[in-house]
Amino acid sequence: MKITNLIASTAAAFVLVTGVASADENAVLEIDGQVMITRAPAPDHMNIDEVISGWVFRSDETQALEMDDFENPGMIFVDQAREAYETVDGAAGESCASCHGDVASFEGLRTVLPRWREDAGEVWSMEDYINNCRETRMQAEPWKWGKPQMDAMVALISLQSRGMPMNVAIDGPAAATWEQGREIYYTRVGQLDMACANCHEDNYGVYIRADHLSQGQINGFPTYRLKNARLNSTHARFKGCMKNIRAEPYGVGSDEFTALELYVASRGNGLSVEGPSVRN
Numbered sequence: 001m002k003i004t005n006l007i008a009s010t011a012a013a014f015v016l017v018t019g020v021a022s023a024d025e026n027a028v029l030e031i032d033g034q035v036m037i038t039r040a041p042a043p044d045h046m047n048i049d050e051v052i053s054g055w056v057f058r059s060d061e062t063q064a065l066e067m068d069d070f071e072n073p074g075m076i077f078v079d080q081a082r083e084a085y086e087t088v089d090g091a092a093g094e095s096c097a098s099c100h101g102d103v104a105s106f107e108g109l110r111t112v113l114p115r116w117r118e119d120a121g122e123v124w125s126m127e128d129y130i131n132n133c134r135e136t137r138m139q140a141e142p143w144k145w146g147k148p149q150m151d152a153m154v155a156l157i158s159l160q161s162r163g164m165p166m167n168v169a170i171d172g173p174a175a176a177t178w179e180q181g182r183e184i185y186y187t188r189v190g191q192l193d194m195a196c197a198n199c200h201e202d203n204y205g206v207y208i209r210a211d212h213l214s215q216g217q218i219n220g221f222p223t224y225r226l227k228n229a230r231l232n233s234t235h236a237r238f239k240g241c242m243k244n245i246r247a248e249p250y251g252v253g254s255d256e257f258t259a260l261e262l263y264v265a266s267r268g269n270g271l272s273v274e275g276p277s278v279r280n
């Protein structure tokens, strides 16, 4: 979305609710015979009643792309990651497969990440786990967050949990990080002086120009965007939204975005893992 458009539409203060061609909000997301949970009762900690996958808000054409793995362009990157998974890299002479075996062994992992990592004393996203293995177990260079190799591997591992409901823990040692993420979510920032919540909690379902505003859920990440024709990580998406409101974004891979990731993930507890999803 162009900043100028955004400012113009923000001035119009989200009054443009009707009249734009709408997606079928009752559509069922079925992939490969498996029905995804795209609507669920909101977790207790939230101010709204229902959580809804971003897929629901997309146009019929975009929705259809995600319903067929042969049409989903994100799958090309998953295939690349499958290859990387089998490939020896680093001084230790190991591949992911040489220790982890079939990638299907990661089933369920996506649903609980980010989560507290005891020996590191902090919350880890999937990227942290992958780089920890690359550096300490493979003696290989870490992959940069938000770059194609990393996003593809995150997609491949996420895919192993497809259909399973998100279920991140927000209590215990992760509670302080979750609070930090919550704080960021509700804090107004940038020249437009807006918080994530102003769009994704107060105004989901309305249109900003032709863009149908969703709840900003991350159960579908990494997501293939038609806009840039590649996989996009959660942190890259957060960064884009912060730039759109003319705020100084936190860094991809920063502690702030990891905290925000945990918080936003918890807002989607109950929704199916869809990664890699397709969005505009």
Ligand code: HEC
Binding pocket: 085, 094, 095, 096, 097, 098, 099, 100, 109, 126, 129, 130, 132, 133, 134, 137, 138, 153, 157
């Ligand atoms: C030399 C063996 C070894 C290699 C090679 C290796 N890993 Fe691991 N990995 C482990 C062990 C052991 C654990 C569990 C302990 C830990 O988290 O440190 C683990 C944990 C993980 C986890 C967290 C799993 C969980 O259930 O908590 C992920 C994700 C992961 N590895 C991904 C990868 C990827 C992707 C690669 C290749 C880029 C890779 N690993 C390479 C041994 C390895």
Ligand code: HEC
Binding pocket: 001, 053, 054, 055, 185, 194, 195, 196, 197, 198, 199, 200, 208, 211, 212, 213, 214, 215, 216, 217, 218, 220, 223, 237, 238, 241, 242, 244, 245, 260, 264, 279
């Ligand atoms: C000015 C309104 C606005 C603000 C403020 C905003 N976003 Fe967004 N965001 C959008 C629009 C528009 C989209 C694209 C349509 C959609 O999926 O909602 C989007 C998309 C997203 C998505 C992708 C959802 C999906 O299903 O693919 C995520 C995640 C997201 N935003 C998170 C955030 C977070 C976190 C913040 C706060 C740092 C934030 N957004 C702030 C407007 C906003």
